[in-house]
Amino acid sequence: MSAVGLREAGAALAAESARFAGLGWMRGTSGNLSMTLGRDPLRLAVTVSGVDKGELGADDVVVVDAAGAAVPDQPNPASRPSAEAGLHARIAEVSGAGAVVHVHMMAPVLAAQRWPDGVVLRDLEMLKGLGRGAHGDVMTVPVVPNSQDMSVLGAAFEAGFDPATPALIVARHGVYVWGEDLRQARHRTECLEWLLRFALETD
């Protein structure tokens, strides 16, 4: 990808990050976002590591491979990709997603604590926001244990992957949501947060 194209991707990631930070879902330096740039070989634009994601600029982006490692010849060679880039890459590869969102909102972490075998959602209009039916359809959001090893998290994700469920909760950590692009991934994230809060507050 050209430096100009990567800058555009970085600007889109920065704008989305600012929205999530504004919602309080990327506190401190938490959270990270990615966009799929190419599939053969897999390439993702991912946010940089360890900075306030509400303050990103267009250059705060790194291109990574299928393992989440920075590829050679980056425009900003000093920038480190998100520590969770490897899981983004696995999700993008397995699901075909064009964008992956990872935020540290509270509802999925609380839900995973209460339902560690998966969070069951049913009979709610907001399920349509995740491509499901509002009646008679049951969506179980998978929960995997947290790990600092992205290949462990990636394997756990893949073992429970359901193409009709574009979300994964990492216990005591946060949530991953994906879609065909950043906008769809954001809408799904917003709807999932609503659904999880409903589940928690009505249980």
Ligand SMILES: CSCCC(=O)C(=O)COP(=O)(O)O
């Ligand atoms: C307090 S944030 C801990 C790391 C984390 O879970 C996260 O989402 C941010 O990691 P990154 O390397 O993308 O900054």
Ligand SMILES: [Zn+2]
């Ligand atoms: Zn995280």
